[in-house]
Amino acid sequence: MNFGFLDERFPSFKLARRNLTRTPLRSGLAALGIVIGVVAIASLGMFATSLQVNAEDVTSETNSQVSVNPGPAARDGRLSERDVQDVGRAVPGATVIPQKQIQVPVSAGRDNSLERASVVGVERPDAYLEASEGQVPASFQSGVLVDSLIAETLEVEVGERVEIDGRSTRVRAVVDGGGFSANLYVPIQTVEADGYSSVIVIPPETQTANETATTIRERLNVREERVQVPNPDLLSGLISGFFDILRGFLTAIGSISLIVAGVSILNVMLMSTIERRQEIGVLRAVGFQRRDILKILLSESMLLGVIGGLVGAVVSIVVSLGVNYYLVDDAMLTFHPRNLGVLVIAFVFGIVTSIGSGLYPAWKAANEQPVEALRS
Amino acid sequence: MTAIEVTNVTKEYQTGEETFLALKGIDFSLARGEFVSIMGPSGSGKSTFLNIIGLLDQPTTGSVSLDGQDVTELTDRRRTTVRKQTIGFIFQDFFLIPTLSAKENVELPAIYEIDETIRSRATMLLERVGLGNRLKHHPDQLSGGQKQRVAIARSLINSPRILLADEPTGNLDSETSEQVLDEFTRIARDENVAIIAVTHDPQVTEYTDRTIELRDGRLTS
Numbered sequence: 267m268n269f270g271f272l273d274e275r276f277p278s279f280k281l282a283r284r285n286l287t288r289t290p291l292r293s294g295l296a297a298l299g300i301v302i303g304v305v306a307i308a309s310l311g312m313f314a315t316s317l318q319v320n321a322e323d324v325t326s327e328t329n330s331q332v333s334v335n336p337g338p339a340a341r342d343g344r345l346s347e348r349d350v351q352d353v354g355r356a357v358p359g360a361t362v363i364p365q366k367q368i369q370v371p372v373s374a375g376r377d378n379s380l381e382r383a384s385v386v387g388v389e390r391p392d393a394y395l396e397a398s399e400g401q402v403p404a405s406f407q408s409g410v411l412v413d414s415l416i417a418e419t420l421e422v423e424v425g426e427r428v429e430i431d432g433r434s435t436r437v438r439a440v441v442d443g444g445g446f447s448a449n450l451y452v453p454i455q456t457v458e459a460d461g462y463s464s465v466i467v468i469p470p471e472t473q474t475a476n477e478t479a480t481t482i483r484e485r486l487n488v489r490e491e492r493v494q495v496p497n498p499d500l501l502s503g504l505i506s507g508f509f510d511i512l513r514g515f516l517t518a519i520g521s522i523s524l525i526v527a528g529v530s531i532l533n534v535m536l537m538s539t540i541e542r543r544q545e546i547g548v549l550r551a552v553g554f555q556r557r558d559i560l561k562i563l564l565s566e567s568m569l570l571g572v573i574g575g576l577v578g579a580v581v582s583i584v585v586s587l588g589v590n591y592y593l594v595d596d597a598m599l600t601f602h603p604r605n606l607g608v609l610v611i612a613f614v615f616g617i618v619t620s621i622g623s624g625l626y627p628a629w630k631a632a633n634e635q636p637v638e639a640l641r642s
Numbered sequence: 643m644t645a646i647e648v649t650n651v652t653k654e655y656q657t658g659e660e661t662f663l664a665l666k667g668i669d670f671s672l673a674r675g676e677f678v679s680i681m682g683p684s685g686s687g688k689s690t691f692l693n694i695i696g697l698l699d700q701p702t703t704g705s706v707s708l709d710g711q712d713v714t715e716l717t718d719r720r721r722t723t724v725r726k727q728t729i730g731f732i733f734q735d736f737f738l739i740p741t742l743s744a745k746e747n748v749e750l751p752a753i754y755e756i757d758e759t760i761r762s763r764a765t766m767l768l769e770r771v772g773l774g775n776r777l778k779h780h781p782d783q784l785s786g787g788q789k790q791r792v793a794i795a796r797s798l799i800n801s802p803r804i805l806l807a808d809e810p811t812g813n814l815d816s817e818t819s820e821q822v823l824d825e826f827t828r829i830a831r832d833e834n835v836a837i838i839a840v841t842h843d844p845q846v847t848e849y850t851d852r853t854i855e856l857r858d859g860r861l862t863s
């Protein structure tokens with residue numbers, strides 16, 4: 267490699283580089299420590315990102331819907347016809363989807379059954395469900411739609427039959443209910459229950475889901491708490507808060523390996539300044555100031571950090587490409603903007619660690635009396 | 643003109659409880675262009691004296707002036723600057739930096755200068771000590787005499803007015819010593835540099851203007 271230009275501009279850099287290449291194995295091992303530390307921090311951080319992005323995918327769909335549930339003042343813990351109408355009036359332009367939910371046993375064939383599954387009666391499933399197989403009917407009179415989770419559990423496909431509470435019915439579509447939902451959707455008139463268990467509201471274009479939730483709460487809960495409407499972003503707020511903590515925690519674990527790397531750099535720099543004691547004395551004798559010595563030795567530890575950090579960052583990217591490819595099926599998730607931050611932090615930690623560990627040996631060598639150093 | 647003026651210098655070493663007086667009141671002066679040798683038994687304080695003149699160490703009492711400037715009480719920073727500008731060192735063990743080539747070693751004391759002429763000056767100095775064909779060699783590829791000549795070239799890079807040599811021929815055979823000493827004589831004569839060479843080697847005294855004896859911390863001449 268040609269460092270001519272850098273060497274000429276920064277003589278300290280040249281001396282530092284020559285010193286590190288003098289004992290390549292030792293320098294390599296010291297840098298390897300930083301590599302491991304940076305990889306630990308970066309890949310744990312990027313792993314947290316993958317988990318988070320995955321979780322956000324799952325929650326993003328439920329984010330655009332508002333779920334209205336019975337409040338403490340609701341009779342029998344169900345929503346009435348009037349409640350549903352009031353919800354519609356509160357948010358003009360919104361799509362209002364009343365649901366009747368019951369828990370009943372379901373089964374498919376002889377082998378697959380669930381003791382209690384959530385069966386949701388709904389009138390207009392096409393308003394909020396999307397089919398991944400088959401078709402979601404606009405007019406829902408017969409048959410059943412199952413969430414992909416249920417389809418997997420019961421091992422059923424479109425066209426096959428499932429038994430709901432003893433009544434056999436045909437699967438018309440496999441749907442993606444959003445979130446972690448595991449429901450079977452049936453025509454609302456087939457569910458024998460008074461009142462509604464919940465109402466799904468899809469906000470009008472002019473409102474966010476949060477605003478819609480607030481409006482409904484304000485309009486219906488004037489005298490008593492008829493409905494409970496959680497803010498849809500509450501969940502994603504919780505989730506992103508959780509992942510921030512997780513990332514911090516993983517970074518902290520990774521940092522432990524950096525501390526080890528720091529100790530190894532401290533050791534290497536101490537050894538090398540002791541070995542070079544006379545040499546440093548010569549530099550002082552021929553007119554190098556204390557700060558020149560400091561500069562040279564700090565350049566050495568910084569170089570170890572930069573090399574370790576760069577290699578570490580590259581290795582982390584490779585590791586993350588692999589992890590994301592196999593775990594999330596999307597290798598490019600590695601280049602998520604959040605990961606850029608993770609990489610920068612890991613790299614900076616690596617350099618700060620090396621400079622920090624180099625500080626004491628450098629300070630010690632710079633402050634030695636030249637006579638003492640030369641005598642040895 | 644006096645290059646070095648030393649007045650009543652003492653040096654005490656503290657080892658544990660004991661105080662050892664290595665220099666016991668030394669008066670000494672040296673003119674520019676003069677070449678002197680300091681001789682004396684081992685432990686008589688020669689290196690101590692040289693280090694004090696060379697601003698590597700400080701006297702316990704007394705004062706040192708270089709080129710008429712009192713340098714006894716300077717800060718480390720100023721002392722280093724004066725050392726760099728006025729003094730060249732040559733050591734018995736050469737003390738070349740192993741990672742640097744002959745030429746880079748010579749440039750070393752001026753490495754932070756922006757002066758463009760340093761490079762050609764380094765080459766010129768190496769040519770003058772007969773190493774024009776060894777510029778890129780590293781210390782481990784040079785003989786003892788060649789190393790000492792690189793060290794001499796290095797000591798001259800900043801055009802010092804004073805050259806201090808501690809046992810410059812201690813590791814050289816007599817033929818190589820002669821070459822080195824010839825070079826010293828030439829530097830003193832042609833460049834008007836004051837040279838002090840501390841030595842055990844009687845051969846050195848044949849080349850010097852005068853010889854000083856240091857015995858038990860005192861000068862006798």
Ligand SMILES: Nc1ncnc2c1ncn2[C@@H]1O[C@H](COP(=O)(O)OP(=O)(O)OP(=O)(O)O)[C@@H](O)[C@H]1O
Pocket residue numbers: 655656657662664682683684685686687688689690691
């Ligand atoms: N740092 C020190 N601490 C204590 N005593 C010291 C120290 N440096 C030198 N001395 C003592 O001072 C005396 C003079 O030492 P110095 O090195 O000047 O001798 P020298 O004349 O150069 O000897 P040599 O010819 O063997 O090199 C010696 O007795 C030595 O033990």
Ligand SMILES: [Mg+2]
Pocket residue numbers: 688689690808
């Ligand atoms: Mg000595």
